[in-house]
Amino acid sequence: MGFVGDGFKENVEQTDVGAVIRGGREILLQAFNWEAHKHDWWRNLENKVPDIAKSGFTSAWLPPATHSFSPEGYLPQNLYSLDSSYGSKHQLKVLLSKMKQHKVRAMADIVINHRIGTTIGHGGMYNRYDGIPLSWDERAVTHCTGGLGSHSTGDNFHGVPNIDHTQLFVRKDIIGWLKWLRNTVGFQDFRFDFARGYSAKYVKEYIEGTKPLFSVGEYWDSCNYNGHRLDYNQDSHRQRIINWIDGTGQLSAAFDFTTKGILQEAVKGEFWRLRDPQGKPPGVIGWWPSRAVTFIDNHDTGSTQAHWPFPSHHIMEGYAYVLTHPGMPSVFYDHFYDWGNSIHDQIVKLIDVRKRQDINSRSSIKILEAQSNLYSAIIGEKVCMKIGDGSWCPAGREWTLATSGHRYAVWHKS
Template identity: 75%
Template sequence: MGYFSSVYDENFQDAVTCNGGVIRNGREILFQAFNWESHKYNWWENLEKKVMHLSKSGFTTAWLPPATQSLAPEGYLPQNLYSLDSCYGSLHQLKALLQKMNQHKIRAMADIVINHRVGTIQGQGGAYNRYDGIPLPWDERAVTSCSGGKGNRSTGDNFNGVSNIDHTQTFVRKDIIEWLIWLRKTIGFQDFRFDFAKGYSAKFVKEYVEESKPIFSVGEYWDSCKYSPPEHRLDYNQDNHRQRIINWIDNTGGLCAAFDFTTKGILQEAVKGELGRLRDAQGKPPGLMGWWPSRAVTFVENHDTGSTQGHWPFPSDHIMEGYAYILTHPGIPTVFYDHFYDWGDSTHDQIVKLMDIRKLQDLHSRSTIKIVEARSNLYSAIIGEKVCMKIGDGSWCPNGKEWKLATSGHRYAVWHK
């Protein structure tokens, strides 16, 4: 089976133009510049010291944690959206960081948390669903009826325990758009990551991107993969899972990419001895990457799945196989802070080497891929006709003297012409 997307076009060329905002030419390499504990460590100043190194390593964008004042130190329970003094540092420190990133041509990605907002005082039903005394002083009409407000029903999933924002309200969308434009034009963010994108309709993300014009945007549409009882085993076919992500991207008008949770789910099972999972029934990569690579932001781990939360962790002894896969394949790869800075020089240097190969061989989100082998202990593929790679214990190398070994490590190798 194929998949349905009303806006999909193989020749979408290098961008979907969005009134000046553009999904770029697919040569991004993202860096997730934090983990779940980063708020404890004067983070903006810590990152400022690393900007030059990140630039030399080849990252194009650094996704920063939520910069707004929040009732949770990690930033995901925002209250005063216009206050950028947070547990990560002051507004002054943030602006210094963004200025340095701009000097070194790394785009700053803001973490946009607009599914929910903690009120300042109690309103209807005793819930904290009024925002008196701070900018955007909304009343209960701004909160969905399913989370204790006077607004309409939610257009997505409910985020429990907090007032969920009603994006159907015109005044709410107008205020959010003005805030997003302020983040871009006044503060200096260039890219957006939409948190908990399942919580409200994708058509609102489309409107927010069209009006605020980020250079690049990505949504966290985190849906559950399909597992089968009794041993809760991941199904081989995850087409319905990736179709739901496709539908979400489609409903943003194709203006917003999405994190490739399908690829993560399959890849972290595959590396444990089921590498045959990495080829779908049509011979393509089995994640979002195989169906709409230019909108697939691939990753091995993030602050939720790994770090100290560990909700859905990648097997730690296979991390480099994961990076060998996403950094050579189509899609837009993301490197996680912990692996780059906390796992020691060896892991860091191996990731940099893979990034170098991606750049030197001009691999990008739309690079062609031919899967050569996909069986339990071996996966191999040729990407862009100029790079080939393998992961797993099985022995394999490409045919032809034109192929030269570019890098290798535990259970992976990469060649180029």
């Protein structure tokens, strides 16, 4: 589709899809929350771009930018319309241009597990897409969610038509749309929403066909619990995330939900959880850190949805962990911009330490203490950190305090 004269100029770049993952120096900002659609969002972010860049973020994940049945953007309908509840196509263009100027990559939220139909078709369901671009018929909807397509290749997102990725015409159209987002609109990175809903091999095909600089998938299922208590061993949970990454041909990273689940229990006085039986970090970062995006909250787990929130008076311990450890850390908008200047500045200091000491996704880690009230580790041989209320500092005069706050401290080698 040409979309000539829509205000976006062709912006094609020759890219090496693996370069960003190989570099491992990504620091992401999730640049929205669940209420963002109420607040003239593209304009709000445009004003913050200089601060986002100065703070050290390499990529900002934006909310779904295309037309949606729900204001938050997660029930897409007309994928080629860029007028959304976050702002107009023009405002998005201004935002993306400013981000490019400040060298912060824009990450598009890719919602392709499901799509809301425009017309009633087979079985009296809204499973046709008449009258809009990508005007699919019922074959594009999985058999299990009321269409005439094949069975889903993943978990169903209930109550709405799920897209059948086994259909060649569907995949061809999705690749065309992703290329448009990438090359014409100007998004450089992709975040795949509800990645459990369709086979990872299609994500591989979409990345190969469209060449985003960086991709991350939301493969979120429940950690292992015994009643309400989190199990110490989460190996099967992290293995499922790793299987998904493998399924993408190792082209995509994934959010490290295992680390989030363990870390938010650990900070309540169970820091022993932060060392697995092999002496490694217990999340995906302990097994495959170069593909793990660590975080402590997002628009689903925190914000006003609060499905699985990090304990609020421990968030700086959480950030002291993810911003000093291997993996690629992500910071949540609310913590960075809505929880006060002190939190914002403490996070910036931690990012600064990470960058100055060149901590990256593959940095070595040696866990020194993992007790009930104390965790400490040396990362990349240049950074030492502790969290918890246990008193501790590194032995040796070569260590200088770099930054500290409530229940955390970070040192670097002088």
